[in-house]
Amino acid sequence: MKELKKVQTVASYTFQEVLKSKVLYNIMFLGLGLLIVTYVAQQFTYGAPSRIALDFGVGALSLSSVGIAIFMGVGLLSKEIENRTVYMIVSRPVKRSSFVLGRILGLNLILVLNILILSLLTLTVYFLTGGAVQPLIFWTILFIVIEASMVLLVVSLLSLLTSATLSVILSLVIFFAGHAIKEAQMTTFTQNRPVLEWILDFYHVALPAFGKINTRDLLLYNQTVDGQFLMSALGYSFTYSAFLVALILIIFEKKNLD
Amino acid sequence: MLEFNSVTKVFKSDFFKKPVVAVNDLSFKVDAGSIVGFLGANGAGKTTSLKMAMDFTRATSGEVHFEGLGQTKNEIFKNIGFLPERPYFYPHLSGRAFCHYMGKLVDMKKVDIEKQISYWAPKLRIDFALDREIKTYSKGMLQRIGFLTALLHDPKLIILDEPLSGVDPIGRKELKDIIVEINKLGKTVFFSSHIVSDVEEICDKVIFLKDGKLVYQGRVDDIINKNLKPVTRIRYTLNNETLVSKVENDNKTAKLKELIESNADIISIEQDKPTLENIFYNVGS
Numbered sequence: 001m002k003e004l005k006k007v008q009t010v011a012s013y014t015f016q017e018v019l020k021s022k023v024l025y026n027i028m029f030l031g032l033g034l035l036i037v038t039y040v041a042q043q044f045t046y047g048a049p050s051r052i053a054l055d056f057g058v059g060a061l062s063l064s065s066v067g068i069a070i071f072m073g074v075g076l077l078s079k080e081i082e083n084r085t086v087y088m089i090v091s092r093p094v095k096r097s098s099f100v101l102g103r104i105l106g107l108n109l110i111l112v113l114n115i116l117i118l119s120l121l122t123l124t125v126y127f128l129t130g131g132a133v134q135p136l137i138f139w140t141i142l143f144i145v146i147e148a149s150m151v152l153l154v155v156s157l158l159s160l161l162t163s164a165t166l167s168v169i170l171s172l173v174i175f176f177a178g179h180a181i182k183e184a185q186m187t188t189f190t191q192n193r194p195v196l197e198w199i200l201d202f203y204h205v206a207l208p209a210f211g212k213i214n215t216r217d218l219l220l221y222n223q224t225v226d227g228q229f230l231m232s233a234l235g236y237s238f239t240y241s242a243f244l245v246a247l248i249l250i251i252f253e254k255k256n257l258d
Numbered sequence: 259m260l261e262f263n264s265v266t267k268v269f270k271s272d273f274f275k276k277p278v279v280a281v282n283d284l285s286f287k288v289d290a291g292s293i294v295g296f297l298g299a300n301g302a303g304k305t306t307s308l309k310m311a312m313d314f315t316r317a318t319s320g321e322v323h324f325e326g327l328g329q330t331k332n333e334i335f336k337n338i339g340f341l342p343e344r345p346y347f348y349p350h351l352s353g354r355a356f357c358h359y360m361g362k363l364v365d366m367k368k369v370d371i372e373k374q375i376s377y378w379a380p381k382l383r384i385d386f387a388l389d390r391e392i393k394t395y396s397k398g399m400l401q402r403i404g405f406l407t408a409l410l411h412d413p414k415l416i417i418l419d420e421p422l423s424g425v426d427p428i429g430r431k432e433l434k435d436i437i438v439e440i441n442k443l444g445k446t447v448f449f450s451s452h453i454v455s456d457v458e459e460i461c462d463k464v465i466f467l468k469d470g471k472l473v474y475q476g477r478v479d480d481i482i483n484k485n486l487k488p489v490t491r492i493r494y495t496l497n498n499e500t501l502v503s504k505v506e507n508d509n510k511t512a513k514l515k516e517l518i519e520s521n522a523d524i525i526s527i528e529q530d531k532p533t534l535e536n537i538f539y540n541v542g543s
Contacts, residue, residue, distance in 0.1 A: 002365065009362045013351070020350035020391075083346040088407065091312050091340035092363040093332035256315040 003098045010089065010102020015109045018072060027064070027114045031121050034060045038125050050131030051220065057122025058140060058216050064118060065111050065148035070171050072110070073152040076103050077248075078159040078167075081257050090257070097249045104156065104245070111148045115141060136225055140215045146237045150208050151175055153244035160251050177203070178210035208244075213237050259327070259415055259446045260288040260311065265320030267306050267470075280306040282470040283320070288448045288463075290326060290414075293441045295457030295478075296450040297538060298467035304450040305343055307467070308419050312340055327414060336364055339408035343419040343450075345400055349393035353384065353403045356392060357410060364411040374410045381436060382406050383429075397424040405433065409440065416440060418449035422456055434460050458534035466538060478534060485537045489530040496522040504530060 038056045042049040077100065080086040089099050119141050126137075154174055158167035184190055185200050213233040218225055267281040281303040288294045298304045309315045311322050313331070327337040347356055354375065361371035379385035384402040387395065395403065401424055408416055421437075422430045438460055441447050451457050457464055458478055466474040474481060490510040492503045494517055505513045510527070517524060 006363060009359070013348070013355075013359045016355070017348045017350050084342050084344070085346055085348065087312070087314060087340070087342040088345065088347065088360065088404075089363065090314065091335065091338065091342075092360065093335040093365075094363050095332075258309070258315055 003095055006094050006098045007102045007105065010094070010099055011105035011109065014076075014103050014106025018107060018110045019113075023068065023072065023110060024113075027117055030060060030064050031118055034118065034121060035125065042129065049129040050126050053122065053125040053129050054131060054137070055220055057118065057126065058144070058219065061115055061118045061122065061141070061144050062147070062216065065115050065144060066151050066175060068111060068114055069107075069148045069152040070155050070168055070175075072107055073155040074159050074164050074167050074171075076107055076152075076156050076159070077252065078164060081255075086257055096253050100249055100252050101245075104152065104248075107152060108149050111152065112145060115145050115148070134219070136215060136219045139225070139230060140219045143213045143215050143233065143237075146234075146241075147210055147213055150210070150237060150241055150244070153241060153248065154208060157244055157248050157251070160248065160255065174207055175210065178208045179214060180211070181209055182211035208240055209236075259290040259325055260417075260448060261323040261325065262286050262307065262311075263321045263323065265307070265310060265317045265322060267303070267310060267315070268318045280470050281310070281317075281467075284467070284470070284472055285320075286465045286472060286475045288415075288446060288465075290446050291441070291444060292462045293437060293447045293460055294449075294463045294465060295461035296448060296465050296467070297452070297454060297457055298450075299452060302467040303470040304452075304467060305419055306470075308417060308450060311417065312338075324415070336411065337414040339411065339413035339416040341401075341404045341408040341416075341418045341421055344424070345404040347392045347400065347403065350391055352389050352391055353395070353406075354388040356403065357388075357407055360407040361410050366411055371410065374412070375406070378406050378409050381432075381439075383432065398426060398429050401425055401433075402429075405436070413445070415446045415448065418447070420451060421449055422451060422453060430456065454535040454538055455533070464534070481537060482531060482534060487530050490527060491530045492517065492527050493525040494522040495525060496520065500525070 034056060038053050041052045041056060045052050080089075080103070086099070090096055123137070151171060155167055155171040158170050161167075162170070181200060181204055185197070185204065190196050190200060213236065215225060215230075215233075262284050265281055265284045266279065268277045268279050270277040284303070284307060296304050296307070306315070310317045324334045324338075327334040348359075351359065357375055358368070358371050361368075361374070366374075375388065376385075379388055382402045382405055384399060384406060387399055387403075392400070392403070401421065405418075405421060408418065418437075422433055425433060434456060437447050437449070461478055463476065464474065464478050464481070465472065488507040489504050490507055492505065492510070492513060494501055494503070496517075503513060503517075507529075514524070514527070
């Protein structure tokens with residue numbers, strides 16, 4: 001119970017620290033940009049202004065949250081070690097695991113805040129332009145939160161193993177590859193080459209397959225999604241996130257904080 | 259209170275590079291209620307030793323023990339106040355918010371944190387800047403707020419890594435006075451420094467490292483007395499001029515007799531005492 005309180009304390013001060021580092025201004029700026037772009041795009045579109053609002057909104061949500069996850073996440077743990085701020089925390093009666101969980105939770109709260117603000121803007125424009133309520137909108141927003149959180153875990157893990165620059169590059173590669181892998185598996189080029197197919201299958205299992213939790217295209221093309229797909233996506237993302245968290249905790253526990 | 263038993267730390271930065279022994283078979287003891295200075299040149303292994311004591315980095319071999327602080331790691335760390343070298347804190351938090359953060363991590367109540375802040379902040383002369391963002395702090399102010407967070411939870415053992423570096427002479431004097439004050443309150447203070455005169459001024463005991471190895475551990479007075487030269491320094495005035503004469507101890511009576519006969523006014527007679535700095539300089543080189 002005490003350790004949970006410490007996780008909460010670290011998370012709360014991480015949230016405050018990131019918030020005061022003007023990331024909120026960037027979110028506001030992005031929100032304003034999103035409104036302008038949506039308005040301009042609608043002027044060139046005939047018949048489906050609400051679809052445009054949704055398309056731009058969901059795109060901005062995803063990109064900004066993944067951007068925050070990668071560029072803020074890369075220093076979440078590694079910068080703490082580099083700047084020796086971690087010494088101030090782990091020299092107190094705080095387990096290393098509580099520190100790591102608190103930091104991750106704190107930045108996740110920032111991601112949620114970012115997605116919440118941009119979602120509100122997007123939905124306001126969407127409903128004002130005549131969009132109808134669809135449950136898939138809310139599922140898509142939830143999956144964007146989960147996706148950003150998984151990217152944050154990936155970049156945090158990489159930052160403990162390699163340099164900051166390489167962590168950012170690798171995270172971007174993993175993010176884009178994680179979306180493209182499903183399509184790549186379905187091409188005849190892959191299907192005609194068993195070795196390549198095996199490599200892609202292995203990648204699909206070992207590295208995060210973001211395509212499995214992507215409902216954005218389904219939402220934009222007004223398709224329906226069954227409950228089994230949603231449950232399987234949720235199950236996959238939670239299992240994979242738990243695996244990443246466990247890896248981060250083991251590495252950080254063993255790491256010499258030099 | 260703190261004991262190092264044959265602690266060795268070897269760093270291997272690269273597969274092809276030769277391992278570096280940062281700390282070599284180090285054993286020493288810090289007794290409860292004392293102020294102990296941890297001396298050594300830059301790169302002697304002081305910071306690495308403190309990092310091993312705080313479990314930031316693990317020893318290649320040997321053990322670090324804490325006595326009388328608790329059984330579990332959490333209990334032990336609750337009784338330690340630590341300040342790292344060149345501390346860097348969260349720049350966007352205010353000094354007060356940072357103190358509350360550190361206090362909450364040791365399960366302190368808000369009211370107790372504020373009480374401790376109002377007691378120590380004026381003494382550390384950081385009270386005026388507590389509500390400013392840490393990014394506006396100077397190096398000395400960072401050191402002071404770090405010191406404050408180390409004292410906040412009233413720990414039994416205070417471990418400070420180069421607490422006086424980057425602080426101006428007045429600030430150094432003030433921090434030294436505070437170290438003495440917290441020691442008088444019954445706390446054990448163990449601090450590293452490469453400034454020998456600071457250590458000589460306030461420490462009961464000194465531990466001296468060179469190239470990762472223990473060179474000396476013991477009382478400051480003992481090492482000075484061991485290194486006393488058989489020389490007496492006589493200060494006197496003759497013909498309105500103040501002079502100092504250094505004579506072998508065996509010859510001092512004869513010299514004094516000679517001075518008195520020549521109507522010299524003797525001001526002082528004292529045995530020539532080496533400073534701790536001179537002793538360690540000789541040992542070090």
